[in-house]
Amino acid sequence: MGLSGLDIYKLLPKTNCRECGYSNCLAFALAIAKKAVSIDKCPHISKDVKQKLLEAVLPAMKLIEIGINDRKSLTGQETVLFRHEEKFHNPCLLGYILDDNLNEEEFDKRLLDISNIKFERVGEIIKLDLIALRNKSNNSEKFKNCIKKIALLSNLNIVIITDNLQILKESIDIIKSNNALIYFTKDLTDTNVLDLLKKYNPPIVISADRLEEFDNIIPKLIDIGLNNLVLETKSKNVQNKLWDLTQIRRLALKKKNRAFGFPQLVTVKKDDDFSGVMQAATFITKYANVILLENFGLEDIFALLTLRQNIYSDPQKPLQVEPKAYAIGQVTDNSPVLVTTNFSLTYYTVLSEVEASKIPSYIAAINTEGMSVLTAWAAEKFTPESITKGINDYAIKDKVKHNKIIIPGYVANMNKHLEDLSKTKVIVGPKEASGIPSLLKSLYK
Amino acid sequence: MIFETIIGSIKVGGESVLPFLIQEGKVPNKPVIAFEVWDMPPYDFPQSLSEPFGNALNNPLDWALKCVNDYGAKLLCIKLQSINPDTLDKNSKEAVKFINNLIKAVDVPLIIQGSGNKEKDNLVLPEIASIAKGKKYLIGSATQDNYKILAKTCIDNNHSIIAESPIDINIAKQLNILLSDAGVEPSRIVINPTVGSLGYGLEYAYSIMERARLAALAGDTMLAQSFICFAGQEAWRAKEAKAKMSEMPAWGDEKKRGLLWEIITAISFLQSGADILVMRHPKAIKAVENYLNDLLP
Numbered sequence: 001m002g003l004s005g006l007d008i009y010k011l012l013p014k015t016n017c018r019e020c021g022y023s024n025c026l027a028f029a030l031a032i033a034k035k036a037v038s039i040d041k042c043p044h045i046s047k048d049v050k051q052k053l054l055e056a057v058l059p060a061m062k063l064i065e066i067g068i069n070d071r072k073s074l075t076g077q078e079t080v081l082f083r084h085e086e087k088f089h090n091p092c093l094l095g096y097i098l099d100d101n102l103n104e105e106e107f108d109k110r111l112l113d114i115s116n117i118k119f120e121r122v123g124e125i126i127k128l129d130l131i132a133l134r135n136k137s138n139n140s141e142k143f144k145n146c147i148k149k150i151a152l153l154s155n156l157n158i159v160i161i162t163d164n165l166q167i168l169k170e171s172i173d174i175i176k177s178n179n180a181l182i183y184f185t186k187d188l189t190d191t192n193v194l195d196l197l198k199k200y201n202p203p204i205v206i207s208a209d210r211l212e213e214f215d216n217i218i219p220k221l222i223d224i225g226l227n228n229l230v231l232e233t234k235s236k237n238v239q240n241k242l243w244d245l246t247q248i249r250r251l252a253l254k255k256k257n258r259a260f261g262f263p264q265l266v267t268v269k270k271d272d273d274f275s276g277v278m279q280a281a282t283f284i285t286k287y288a289n290v291i292l293l294e295n296f297g298l299e300d301i302f303a304l305l306t307l308r309q310n311i312y313s314d315p316q317k318p319l320q321v322e323p324k325a326y327a328i329g330q331v332t333d334n335s336p337v338l339v340t341t342n343f344s345l346t347y348y349t350v351l352s353e354v355e356a357s358k359i360p361s362y363i364a365a366i367n368t369e370g371m372s373v374l375t376a377w378a379a380e381k382f383t384p385e386s387i388t389k390g391i392n393d394y395a396i397k398d399k400v401k402h403n404k405i406i407i408p409g410y411v412a413n414m415n416k417h418l419e420d421l422s423k424t425k426v427i428v429g430p431k432e433a434s435g436i437p438s439l440l441k442s443l444y445k
Numbered sequence: 446m447i448f449e450t451i452i453g454s455i456k457v458g459g460e461s462v463l464p465f466l467i468q469e470g471k472v473p474n475k476p477v478i479a480f481e482v483w484d485m486p487p488y489d490f491p492q493s494l495s496e497p498f499g500n501a502l503n504n505p506l507d508w509a510l511k512c513v514n515d516y517g518a519k520l521l522c523i524k525l526q527s528i529n530p531d532t533l534d535k536n537s538k539e540a541v542k543f544i545n546n547l548i549k550a551v552d553v554p555l556i557i558q559g560s561g562n563k564e565k566d567n568l569v570l571p572e573i574a575s576i577a578k579g580k581k582y583l584i585g586s587a588t589q590d591n592y593k594i595l596a597k598t599c600i601d602n603n604h605s606i607i608a609e610s611p612i613d614i615n616i617a618k619q620l621n622i623l624l625s626d627a628g629v630e631p632s633r634i635v636i637n638p639t640v641g642s643l644g645y646g647l648e649y650a651y652s653i654m655e656r657a658r659l660a661a662l663a664g665d666t667m668l669a670q671s672f673i674c675f676a677g678q679e680a681w682r683a684k685e686a687k688a689k690m691s692e693m694p695a696w697g698d699e700k701k702r703g704l705l706w707e708i709i710t711a712i713s714f715l716q717s718g719a720d721i722l723v724m725r726h727p728k729a730i731k732a733v734e735n736y737l738n739d740l741l742p
């Protein structure tokens with residue numbers, strides 16, 4: 001929809017009474033179009049018009065919250081189909097499916113294992129977001145107990161999967177208090193189900209076989225106040241799924257079709273070695289907002305989390321660290337000095353190797369405007385001149401007395417020139433950072 | 446529409462839609478995977494990567510044969526690493542001999558990739574191109590500042606050419622224009638956008654490829670070429686692919702991890718438009734082939 005200031009103006013009372021704080025209705029309309037003011041500030045708008053305006057200023061894809069307080073997971077509100085057009089905003093949530101019919105010991109162990117999976121990459125912790133508790137026990141006490149446990153023992157947010165209305169009813173309070181995403185796998189449009197859900201407008205998954213069905217069902221759900229929706233198509237194979245995900249994203253963003261303006265969920269089961277993980281990777285790139293994984297291994301999750309971090313990074317600005325000399329560990333004036341760039345990926349790759357070597361060192365992150373070693377070298381940002389400037393600015397020669405610096409193997413050819421300019425002894429390090437620990441150990445043992 | 450390019454008996458490209466969206470246009474050719482083979486024993490393969498080839502890695506011809514006979518390779522990408530002065534500095538006679546033997550031993554089409562050293566490549570690649578005259582191979586790489594010799598020899602000997610640009614859509618286009626001006630048919634060019642691995646800059650090439658593909662489908666013929674992505678070479682450089690479990694226990698089993706790194710890198714580039722993937726591990730290749738069969742039945 002996306003109304004312009006003038007479109008909005010046409011809907012206003014046009015009395016210029018100034019009660020909104022603006023000098024006239026047009027000024028107010030322009031402010032709304034820019035999302036600079038709340039529609040509520042005009043006391044004279046009719047209910048109908050207000051509804052219309054509210055919808056018009058809504059994002060094309062709704063933001064859905066799962067969980068409570070400061071550990072909420074957010075998904076949706078994407079604005080583009082291709083990351084270069086702007087960026088992808090809310091990293092696709094990854095969840096792990098856990099069944100409630102495991103014996104208690106096994107359940108606890110799995111719960112903790114899943115919750116504790118985390119990796120550090122580029123100075124960021126990457127981890128799963130959700131636990132999807134699947135009701136297989138058909139026992140509401142057991143199911144409720146499991147939800148309690150997750151809430152207590154895990155910092156992941158909760159999705160509940162069940163086809164049992166009775167159990168959903170009996171556990172609705174605890175579902176509500178955790179603001180869990182409800183994935184009811186039988187007919188959601190059954191009036192009994194709707195009556196239950198209507199009570200608090202929870203985040204819910206709505207599934208359909210064909211896209212046209214969403215067109216039918218969703219306006220009805222919105223009408224009765226259920227608008228925290230997550231869409232899922234029941235397409236069978238990866239090709240159809242990719243098509244559906246793409247179509248829904250297009251309908252939401254390009255056609256501004258409100259019925260599709262919600263995040264999308266897919267479930268992927270790992271059967272043989274790689275088909276599941278390849279599907280999940282596909283859906284991270286194109287266009288899932290929530291992915292529930294079943295049966296995946298630690299390595300699979302590591303690769304998928306890394307892919308998500310890549311795809312959801314901001315294409316406009318490379319992550320950088322402050323250009324300076326970092327002291328790693330208990331440095332002395334005898335500690336080695338490693339020269340690198342201030343591109344986060346490069347810096348943290350070097351950092352983790354320096355840490356692994358357990359040899360206290362300085363890392364001099366030269367200001368390359370956030371470029372990697374070779375990129376910066378090719379762009380003339382990582383040169384004997386810029387390195388010398390860094391060495392001087394960071395007062396390296398006051399920090400250590402040995403006057404030696406180690407440079408990346410990829411720029412070995414600047415060795416002599418750099419020695420002349422910086423008046424240091426240059427040691428050419430290995431090409432890959434993985435060679436750093438053995439170099440440091442051989443130099444400083 | 447993307448130009449269709451012929452490599453021996455294989456066709457690539459020709460699609461009129463974004464990757465795999467067969468509902469709204471045609472994808473006449475499935476993306477293909479070339480097995481990467483060097484003309485010398487590899488020097489930086491971790492154990493989990495050398496294992497499937499065993500002793501064959503010591504002899505390039507055996508390595509190539511193993512790919513074709515044991516692992517069903519339909520396309521090979523030969524990297525002439527040995528001619529680089531930084532490695533063995535072999536001369537063109539030896540390279541020609543190897544390719545000659547290879548052509549006799551296997552009947553799959555070849556992608557032949559120079560060593561990256563301009564002077565040596567300019568000496569060796571024309572000789573290789575001429576002994577394979579008419580075979581319609583794909584030979585690389587032309588770069589913005591070194592394309593003339595390769596362009597001429599590819600035209601003279603009826604091969605296609607890889608145009609390499611450093612993750613830069615403008616350079617990619619500029620190079621295609623230069624090559625066209627030098628007489629290379631647009632359908633005989635394949636773009637190497639220079640990719641990075643999962644976790645190491647993958648997203649840059651991913652987006653450059655998407656941008657180029659969107660421009661091509663909107664009618665820009667100087668970007669409407671197939672993409673070749675060296676997914677294997679990049680993925681296996683990553684520490685995440687190489688490091689042993691004893692070194693990085695929190696990362697899990699390196700046998701699975703290495704494969705996953707190569708597979709996910711490859712999948713990402715298929716999703717951004719790759720028509721040719723160059724890969725290393727037979728299991729990773731098999732997995733991605735299965736994936737392609739699922740997506741393009």
Ligand code: B12
Pocket residue numbers: 318338339340341343345346349350370371372373374375376377378379406407408409410429430431432433434436610611612613616639640641642645646649679
């Ligand atoms: C992503 C990327 C880009 C991104 C930028 C990413 C960034 N923020 O830097 C973009 C798309 C913007 C880009 C642009 C360009 N790029 Co660029 N880019 C790459 C790519 C694909 C990956 C780089 C990367 O992120 N690597 C990962 C990081 C971690 O690697 P690294 O910094 O080298 O660090 C490793 C080692 O050096 C070592 N290390 C690091 N520090 C230290 C320190 C010590 C002491 C030691 C021992 C080791 C060590 O450890 C790390 C891991 O092992 C590479 C090709 C490739 N596949 O590698 C090309 C590449 C680096 N780019 C290249 C070029 C030419 C360019 C451009 C000049 C092209 C142009 N448009 O004109 C521009 C320059 C930028 C500009 N003018 O604005 C060339 C460089 C060629 C050369 N050998 O000189 C490359 C190699 C591609 C190619 N083959 O042509 N690039």
Ligand code: SF4
Pocket residue numbers: 012013014015016017018019020021022023024025028041042043044045
């Ligand atoms: S309060 Fe309403 S009617 Fe009055 S000036 Fe503002 S927009 Fe117009």
